[in-house]
Amino acid sequence: MGDKEDEVDGDMISIFHRVDSDQVIYDNKTIKVKMIGKYVMGDLLGEGSYGKVKEMLDSETLCRRAVKIFKKKKLQRIPNGEVNVDREIRLLKMLAHKNIIGLVDVFVNDEKQKMYLIMEYCVGGLQDMLDSTPLRKFPLWQAHGYFLQLLDGLEYLHSQGIIHKDIKPGNLLLTLDGTLKISDFGVAESLDMFQPYDTITTSQGSPVFQAPEIANGLPEISGYKVDIWSSGVTLFNLTTGLYPFEGDTVYKLFENIGNCVLVMPESLRQYPTLYDLLEGMLAKEIQDRLSLAQLRQHEWVIHYPPIDEDPVPVPPIKSDELHNMTVLPYLQQYHYGSSDSLHSAYITERELNELERQQQQGGEQQQLESGDDPPPPSPSPPNEMKKASWKKPTSCLAVKKFSSCRPS
Amino acid sequence: MEPLDNVPSNYKICSILGQCFNNLSSVYLSKHTVTNSLLAVKKFNLDRMTDEDLKSLHHEIVCMRQLRHPNIISYESSFLDCTDLHVVTPLMGFGSCKDLINAHFNFGLPELVICFILQDILNGLQHIHGKGYIHRAVKASHILVSQSGRACLSGLRYMCPYSPTRKKVHLFPSSTAYNLNWLSPELLEQNLEGYDERSDIYSVGITCCELANGTVPFAETPTTLMLIEKLAGATPHLLDCTTYYVDTGQDMGEDGEENACSYISEQQTQVLTSRKFSDSFHSIVELCLSRDVDKRPFASNLLQHAFFKQTKKCSTSLSEMLRPALCLDESNVCEINNELECMLNINDTFSSSIQVNKTEWKFDSLDDEVK
Structure with a gap:
């Protein structure tokens, strides 16, 4: 809800007939530019339990970025929340690889109790892409391309002694040029450099992707092979649209994984090499499970499947298929100031209807609340709102100082 | 033409020409003593460059070597002198x-x-x-x-x-x-x-x-x-007389405060409105x-x-x-160079370490990539 003061001033009054400020309950969508350091904030890209992910624009290089915003209060409510974030930052700062999400900057705002991780910009994740298709799977050649990149990233991670522990389509993001980025190091573990084995003791990853040794609750687990297993489940999912193990409850699921009775879907029988690869990655016994080096040599990995189908595209965000920058309206507001025609250019039909509906509700509410006869709110949308005309920019040379956050 | 050698002592540094590579490197006019030809040498202190800059420099050299064309700057040679990498390119006189x-x-x-x-x-x-x-x-x-x-x-x-x-x-x-x-x-x-x-x-x-x-x-x-x-x-x-108008209708415009193009000087206005x-x-x-x-x-x-x-x-x-711009070539470089040598008594090559970049010689027509 917008502040009352906001609605009083500005030309909004002339658009929405005559409605007293205290009766207006809709948000008038005041667009205001927000800066974190040199980064301009854009719209929401996604939301997790820890906080939000928003788009950003580096105002110096004009490079698109994303920001992961952590709220201290929210983190404290999640088990291991703060520890996980600290670890994620520490690991990401160490890592530099084409297929690992890059951490660009970190800001802390003590006053707001928020932390901002500026990351490389990604257009979407494999999970979103899967969800956007009816069969929830990729053409083999497309899955193959992602799998090779996953192997590259994983090889690098393991070479740095890091176990990701939460490999799944949802944590594999894509940049604009289709480069796969392994992301979310919240539950990853870094092995001690002088540790003789890759033994890990805990795992907090997503249940469906957990290896049998974790499902069975073994006290000591081989770390690298855990990532191989979850990569196997991921590949299984990308190519079939199914999960190798399912269960109505986590308990049931873990029982199925623990017993490891792998039933391959019939559709996989026509691809014997893929079938063999998945069996090798989803082997119950650690010593039978393929290593990264063995994976590299595998038939299915070496041979590129023919490009016989159209690729699954990255699904549109807010019906924008091209995933255009979302910071533009904020920048326009900042540089040109508030303007009706400018404003309306960014209000969609849906938003318009929403406004209208809210407006009517506002009227009804008012009538219920007070016995007086209130001025009837406008039922018809204002004409100006329909015209999405672009205001011809005039050269404006004034430079305002951006308010900014303190870098950590 | 035979490729130039990469023996540091064969290159005599004459003077600084300007900065390049986002000011990370300086360009020097130098003389290849074997062929007596004038060249431009870019000097990079590798110790002071970030990994990203090094990658970018490496990429540039690879590209220069791959693309041989009269309208693309060519790569002649490169050599190391201590931690300085010197990239030799032809001298572009203007x-x-x-x-x-x-x-x-x-x-x-x-x-x-x-x-x-x-x-x-x-x-x-x-x-x-x-x-x-x-x-x-x-x-x-x-x-x-x-x-x-x-x-x-x-x-x-x-x-x-x-x-x-x-x-x-x-x-x-x-x-x-x-x-x-x-x-x-x-x-x-x-x-x-x-x-x-x-x-x-x-x-x-x-x-x-x-x-x-x-x-x-x-x-x-x-x-x-x-x-x-x-x-x-x-x-x-x-900007010429068909596209640039002087706003004469407004009195306030003359203060230069209201005018959007206030940074355009009167002299410039005159030039702009008189050409087509x-x-x-x-x-x-x-x-x-x-x-x-x-x-x-x-x-x-x-x-x-x-x-x-x-x-x-x-x-x-x-x-x-391009007159009055002067091209830096054999004739005027010799002159400048002789004076330079008289003044500083330098006759040094890369193997000695006298710094000549402190001289205040200005070669107006020759700064590579100023910003």
């Missing part, structure tokens, strides 16, 4: 176009000069595009002019490959803050549409404005405003700056443009047209 503008043509180069330069640059670009690369940094400071008046493209470190199967590129060039004003809207847009080699053509259009007007469009504009204006389709143009560029020049710039990529021609199409007809009937050489 320096960069940016230097020419700064020193002698503050309000822009003559149209005919631009015509010759543009033709060379498009030839260079055609070669680069043909090899499957996008230059991504076409601008006046990356255009060097040789003694004979041949223009060469430099700044190859921003180049990126693109696939010949007509798939678009989505990579955003790193460390590109200095080039933003020249970059195409579709490159800056960074959406799933991507960009192709015609992004360079847009930069050519901006560079034309820069060469003709003396300042790059959006020069005084905050980057974020430049971004939204470009994406909205604002197209810069050549040809229609074909205006039209080629407009073509290059089409917001719609499909309306923007390729380098090979542009070379057929009517604008270049004037080069055929022209008999004067580029170096004459």
